[in-house]
Amino acid sequence: MDEIAAGLVAALRLIVTLDSDLVEISLRSLQVSLIAVLIASAIALPLGAWLAIHRFRFRRATIAVLNALMGLPPVVVGLIIYILLSRAGPFGGLGLLFTVKAMIIAQVIIITPLIASIAHQAMRDLWAEYHDLLISLNTSKWQRIHTLIRDGRRALLTASLAGFGRAIGEVGAIIVVGGNIDHATRVLTTAIALETGKGDFALALGLGFVLIALAIGVSITTHWLARTEKDSRW
Amino acid sequence: MIARLAALALALTLVPAHAETMKLAVTTSFHNSGLSDVLLPQIEADTGIDVQLLVVGTGQAIRLGQSGDVDAILVHSRVAEDAFVADGYGTHRREIMYNDFVLIGPAIDPANARASESINDALSSIARAKATFVSRGDDSGTHKKEVALWASTSRDPADFGIWYKAVGSGMGAALNTASGLDAYILSDRASWLNFGNKGGLELIFSGDPALFNQYAYLPVNPDRHSHVNAKTAARLEDWLTSDVARDSIDSYQINGETTFTFNAAVE
Numbered sequence: 001m002d003e004i005a006a007g008l009v010a011a012l013r014l015i016v017t018l019d020s021d022l023v024e025i026s027l028r029s030l031q032v033s034l035i036a037v038l039i040a041s042a043i044a045l046p047l048g049a050w051l052a053i054h055r056f057r058f059r060r061a062t063i064a065v066l067n068a069l070m071g072l073p074p075v076v077v078g079l080i081i082y083i084l085l086s087r088a089g090p091f092g093g094l095g096l097l098f099t100v101k102a103m104i105i106a107q108v109i110i111i112t113p114l115i116a117s118i119a120h121q122a123m124r125d126l127w128a129e130y131h132d133l134l135i136s137l138n139t140s141k142w143q144r145i146h147t148l149i150r151d152g153r154r155a156l157l158t159a160s161l162a163g164f165g166r167a168i169g170e171v172g173a174i175i176v177v178g179g180n181i182d183h184a185t186r187v188l189t190t191a192i193a194l195e196t197g198k199g200d201f202a203l204a205l206g207l208g209f210v211l212i213a214l215a216i217g218v219s220i221t222t223h224w225l226a227r228t229e230k231d232s233r234w
Numbered sequence: 235m236i237a238r239l240a241a242l243a244l245a246l247t248l249v250p251a252h253a254e255t256m257k258l259a260v261t262t263s264f265h266n267s268g269l270s271d272v273l274l275p276q277i278e279a280d281t282g283i284d285v286q287l288l289v290v291g292t293g294q295a296i297r298l299g300q301s302g303d304v305d306a307i308l309v310h311s312r313v314a315e316d317a318f319v320a321d322g323y324g325t326h327r328r329e330i331m332y333n334d335f336v337l338i339g340p341a342i343d344p345a346n347a348r349a350s351e352s353i354n355d356a357l358s359s360i361a362r363a364k365a366t367f368v369s370r371g372d373d374s375g376t377h378k379k380e381v382a383l384w385a386s387t388s389r390d391p392a393d394f395g396i397w398y399k400a401v402g403s404g405m406g407a408a409l410n411t412a413s414g415l416d417a418y419i420l421s422d423r424a425s426w427l428n429f430g431n432k433g434g435l436e437l438i439f440s441g442d443p444a445l446f447n448q449y450a451y452l453p454v455n456p457d458r459h460s461h462v463n464a465k466t467a468a469r470l471e472d473w474l475t476s477d478v479a480r481d482s483i484d485s486y487q488i489n490g491e492t493t494f495t496f497n498a499a500v501e
Contacts, residue, residue, distance in 0.1 A: 088301035092301075181287060197404050
């Protein structure tokens with residue numbers, strides 16, 4: 001139990017002194033996860049809405065697979081991307097292995113199914129409500145998707161935040177494709193893994209608390225920007 | 235909107251380029267010892283090379299070198315290194331420095347290994363007592379060494395019972411496990427000295443010449459991987475074998491103990 005207290009002290013010390021390494025890896029954590037969420041949301045939100053309104057033969061199977069992919073083991077995703085991006089692999093010529101870009105690619109693959117699944121669920125309920133109206137107005141498919149995304153933006157925000165939560169706390173994939181290189185690909189989670197390996201639990205926990213604070217900060221900022229949960233609005 | 239987001243994403247991905255960088259796969263023991271934290275800033279100051287370290291086990295370091303994902307490797311497993319060069323993956327093997335392995339175990343020493351004359355005796359008494367033993371089990375240099383030491387006592391870890399726990403992780407994580415289980419474990423001296431969670435563990439046995447641990451530098455062969463940064467790898471080798479490196483390596487101490495000894499031969 002003393003270690004948790006020591007971890008809190010370590011976290012405070014790191015934050016108060018604005019430790020330059022801490023600032024660097026925290027910014028990189030944010031950079032990787034935010035870009036991954038932006039890219040994944042750009043794919044997953046329209047996909048979720050499209051799945052809600054479009055009827056096709058393998059729709060049920062597609063949705064089942066999408067839901068199952070929410071449980072993708074990150075380390076397997078990391079390993080597959082590692083093999084693909086390795087110099088000996090098919091995309092080796094791009095020289096992307098052990099770069100921030102490789103970490104973003106891994107996270108996009110991990111969180112896209114999660115965001116799409118949550119978005120689809122929310123869009124499906126909204127579509128049930130809007131179906132008759134939008135059909136009677138003779139809207140195009142793109143207009144319907146657009147309306148659903150616009151009116152369901154709060155639920156979609158939650159979907160994206162869930163994706164962000166998974167991305168920022170993820171270590172299995174990015175430590176494999178990023179390599180945890182100091183000043184290049186080290187982020188909060190991989191630094192925590194490293195400090196745990198050194199047996200420095202106080203510093204590892206300190207970084208962990210910083211990570212939790214960062215996730216809370218991003219969530220609050222997003223809600224503030226989106227003006228959700230204000231007493232006069234729903 | 236989407237174009238703007240894409241532009242933002244692109245802007246965030248552009249990392250400032252360094253003058254001269256190279257990727258070096260090193261063993262966990264080299265990094266966990268803290269020596270890399272001392273050497274890397276000096277290398278950058280003296281040569282301008284930004285060495286990006288990939289901290290992995292020797293097995294994985296060799297894989298990285300084979301597939302050309304790094305420019306050079308710094309590892310400690312003679313047999314695997316010789317095979318690496320013989321198969322044409324590396325241009326040559328250059329010895330840099332050595333440290334030694336130590337047997338760590340619970341302070342109460344249930345197998346009475348402390349009184350041993352040799353590492354052979356110490357391991358034999360652990361096996362006879364079936365005292366809990368944590369093995370790296372990750373094909374690293376330390377793991378290969380441990381298996382070789384068991385072999386020299388005419389034992390095979392595959393035949394051991396549940397007292398022998400192969401954890402399949404790095405030196406630090408394995409030490410954490412040993413600390414939690416009050417188990418014996420083979421560690422390199424530097425990682426042990428630098429380890430922060432010793433718990434009830436102590437150094438039980440060391441000093442046998444069989445525990446000698448040689449580190450070698452192997453540049454990846456540019457004939458096999460044309461993109462490899464061979465020139466920078468050669469400049470790093472020059473630095474690692476220089477008198478400046480000798481001073482830094484020999485004077486590096488943890489808790490007042492010398493941990494590495496420089497032994498690169500002048501060419």
